[in-house]
Amino acid sequence: MTVHQYVGYLAVVVLVVLAPGPDTVITLQHSVLGGLRGGARAVAGICAASLVQGSAAALGVGALITGSQPVFTALRWLGAAYLCFLGARALWSACRGNGPGWAADGGGDRAVRAGFLSNITNPKILALYLSVLPQFLHADSGIAHALLLAYTVAVLGSLWLLCLAAFVHRVRPWLARRVVRRLLDAVAGAALVTFGARLASD
Numbered sequence: 001m002t003v004h005q006y007v008g009y010l011a012v013v014v015l016v017v018l019a020p021g022p023d024t025v026i027t028l029q030h031s032v033l034g035g036l037r038g039g040a041r042a043v044a045g046i047c048a049a050s051l052v053q054g055s056a057a058a059l060g061v062g063a064l065i066t067g068s069q070p071v072f073t074a075l076r077w078l079g080a081a082y083l084c085f086l087g088a089r090a091l092w093s094a095c096r097g098n099g100p101g102w103a104a105d106g107g108g109d110r111a112v113r114a115g116f117l118s119n120i121t122n123p124k125i126l127a128l129y130l131s132v133l134p135q136f137l138h139a140d141s142g143i144a145h146a147l148l149l150a151y152t153v154a155v156l157g158s159l160w161l162l163c164l165a166a167f168v169h170r171v172r173p174w175l176a177r178r179v180v181r182r183l184l185d186a187v188a189g190a191a192l193v194t195f196g197a198r199l200a201s202d
Helices: 003-018 022-059 061-067 069-096 108-120 123-136 143-170 178-201
Strands: none
Touching: 003 123, 003 143, 022 069, 022 108, 022 123, 022 143, 022 178, 069 108, 069 178, 123 143
């Protein structure tokens, strides 16, 4: 791959990672709860899952998963159920007004686990890898080439989410106000349930 081709690939990846999705909501939630550290831990989980999915796509395992209808469907429903669970918990917290309902805290293993599960249970991420990577690979492309392209997505996506976490950290005192907090719970819950419903219906 030439530098010009890689720059073209980067342009496509940037457009992909800027599109909001469940990973964005999870990052914002844990950034509000645990500040920059909480957000960074959620991003670490998301990045780890993205690396796993990227590796699967580059090594050919992803094609086997997406090619098996029962496996792909089971993964899709698992992801939808998890997103709806998180969304319902946030909506319940918004109704009660007793504080963020996304997690017990914004840091620790819970944030990493939430980030990892939101990404790894989303088969659309794997399908995205499988649809984008082949356009920039050739018959003589090696595994290292495919892994480079896959890991580029994970790295750029993580950098973008870290920027969002840093922004939330700066305005966190305002976001911690009770009225704003309940509104965030409601918006985040509705967004997660919507993402889950779309994942289940596709």
